[in-house]
Amino acid sequence: MDEKRNELKKIIMDTKTLPTLPGVINKLNSLSENDKSSVQEMAKIVSSDQVLSARILRLANSPSYGFYRVSTISNAMILLGVNVVKSLALSSSIFEIMEKNSVGLWEHSLGVGVAANLIARRLALPECEEISTAALLHDIGKVIVSLKCSEAEAQIRRTIRDQQVYMWEAEREVIDTDHAEIGGWLAKSWFLPDKLSEPIAFHHNVAQSENHRIKTAVVHIADVLIKASGFGNSGDCYVPQIQKIAWDVLKLNDQILAEVVEELEDKLVEVKNFSLELQGPDVPTS
Amino acid sequence: MQKIPLMLAEAGMVLARDVYRNDSPMGIPICGKETVLTVALIARLDNLDVKAVYVEGHPVWTDGDHSLDDMLLDLEKRFEKVRSDPLTSKLFDIYAEHLKRSMGDDGGRKAE
Numbered sequence: 001m002d003e004k005r006n007e008l009k010k011i012i013m014d015t016k017t018l019p020t021l022p023g024v025i026n027k028l029n030s031l032s033e034n035d036k037s038s039v040q041e042m043a044k045i046v047s048s049d050q051v052l053s054a055r056i057l058r059l060a061n062s063p064s065y066g067f068y069r070v071s072t073i074s075n076a077m078i079l080l081g082v083n084v085v086k087s088l089a090l091s092s093s094i095f096e097i098m099e100k101n102s103v104g105l106w107e108h109s110l111g112v113g114v115a116a117n118l119i120a121r122r123l124a125l126p127e128c129e130e131i132s133t134a135a136l137l138h139d140i141g142k143v144i145v146s147l148k149c150s151e152a153e154a155q156i157r158r159t160i161r162d163q164q165v166y167m168w169e170a171e172r173e174v175i176d177t178d179h180a181e182i183g184g185w186l187a188k189s190w191f192l193p194d195k196l197s198e199p200i201a202f203h204h205n206v207a208q209s210e211n212h213r214i215k216t217a218v219v220h221i222a223d224v225l226i227k228a229s230g231f232g233n234s235g236d237c238y239v240p241q242i243q244k245i246a247w248d249v250l251k252l253n254d255q256i257l258a259e260v261v262e263e264l265e266d267k268l269v270e271v272k273n274f275s276l277e278l279q280g281p282d283v284p285t286s
Numbered sequence: 287m288q289k290i291p292l293m294l295a296e297a298g299m300v301l302a303r304d305v306y307r308n309d310s311p312m313g314i315p316i317c318g319k320e321t322v323l324t325v326a327l328i329a330r331l332d333n334l335d336v337k338a339v340y341v342e343g344h345p346v347w348t349d350g351d352h353s354l355d356d357m358l359l360d361l362e363k364r365f366e367k368v369r370s371d372p373l374t375s376k377l378f379d380i381y382a383e384h385l386k387r388s389m390g391d392d393g394g395r396k397a398e
Contacts, residue, residue: 063337068308068309068335069309069335166367224374224377225377227364228361228364228365228377228378228381229381230360230361230364237363237364238364238366238367238368239364239365239367239368239374239377240368241367241368241371241373241374242368242371242373242374242377244373247373254376254380257376257377257380258380258383261377261380261381261384262384265384265388266289269289269290269291269337269338270291270337270338272291272293272294273291273292273293273294273337273338274337276291276293276294277293
C-alpha cells in the first residue's frame with residue numbers, strides 16, 4: 001500500500017506528468033517573488049497568452065467570486081489578488097478536464113466556492129477571494145486520481161457503492177491516501193501559499209490545519225453545506241459531519257447557519273446557470 | 287413561483303417578479319412581472335447579463351419530477367451517516383425547513 005502512495009506522490013510532485021502548464025506560469029512565478037514587479041507587469045505577461053487569459057477571466061466571473069464584470073486580467077489582479085490569479089492560471093487546465101469529464105464534480109466545486117464566499121463575507125473574514133479560491137480547488141485531488149490512476153478510481157467508486165462509505169474512506173482503502181492529501185501535494189508542487197494549500201489538504205480534518213485554521217474551517221463547512229444541498233456530485237452522496245473545531249473557530253450559531261443556507265440556495269440557481277452556459281447549447285433544457 | 291437559471295427559461299413562461307440588471311439590483315427594472323417570456327426576450331436578458339429569473343409556478347424540475355416527500359427522503363438519505371451528530375443534525379433541520387418552505391404553498395407541487 002505504501003508503495004502505491006509513494007508512487008502517486010512522485011507522479012504528482014513531478015509536474016511534467018501533469019496537464020501541461022503554460023510557460024507564462026514560470027515567468028509569473030519568478031515575477032511574484034520579486035517585490036518590485038508591478039501588477040501591470042504581471043498582467044501583461046498573463047495577457048500575452050490569450051487562451052489562458054480567457055480561461056482565467058471565465059473563472060474570475062464565476063459566481064464563486066460574485067463580481068461578474070471582470071473584463072481584463074489587470075482588473076482580475078486588482079480585484080482578486082495576484083495569488084488568486086496565479087492559482088486560477090495554474091489550475092485552469094485541470095478545471096478544463098473537470099468541465100469536460102465530470103460536470104458533477106465541477107458543479108460541486110463551484111458550489112463550494114460560492115458557499116465559502118458567502119460564509120467568509122457573512123463573518124466579515126479577511127481575504128475572501130483566497131478562501132473562495134481554496135474552496136474552488138478543494139477537490140482538485142480527485143481529478144488527479146482519475147487522470148493518473150483510472151483503475152484505482154474505478155475501484156474507489158465500487159468501494160463507495162458496495163460499502164456505502166465516504167469517498168475519502170474508499171480512497172484510503174484503495175490508494176492509501178486521499179484526494180485532500182493529493183490536492184495538498186499538488187498545491188505544494190505549484191508553490192501555492194499555505195493559505196491556499198492548507199484548506200485544500202485539511203478540508204476533511206480541520207484540526208490538522210495549523211496556520212490557516214479559519215480558512216480551512218470555512219472550506220470544510222462550505223463542503224458540508226453543498227453536500228447537504230445535494231448540488232453537483234462529488235463522488236459520494238453522504239453529508240460529512242460538521243467538525244466541532246470548525247464550528248467553534250468560526251463562532252457559528254444556528255441563526256448564521258440558517259441565513260447562509262437561505263442565501264446559498266438562492267445563489268445556487270446562478271451557479272447552475274453558469275455551469276449550463278459552459279456546457280453549451282446541446283444540453284437538454286428540462 | 288420558482289427562481290430558475292436563465293439558461294432553463296423557455297418561451298411561454300411568465301415572470302413572477304420584476305427583472306433587474308445584475309449590476310444595479312436597486313435600479314429601474316428592465317422587464318416587469320407578468321411578462322410572458324419569448325425567445326427574443328430571453329436572448330436580450332442574456333445579453334444584459336441576467337443570470338436567473340423568477341417565474342410563475344414551478345416549471346423546472348431537476349432530477350425528474352420530485353415532490354416534497356421525495357426531496358425530504360433524499361435529504362434523509364444524504365444525512366444518514368450524521369443524523370446523530372448534534373451540530374450536523376441542526377443543518378438537517380434547516381434544510382428540511384427550507385425545502386418545506388420553498389416547495390410549500392408558494393408554487394411547490396404536493397405529492398400526488
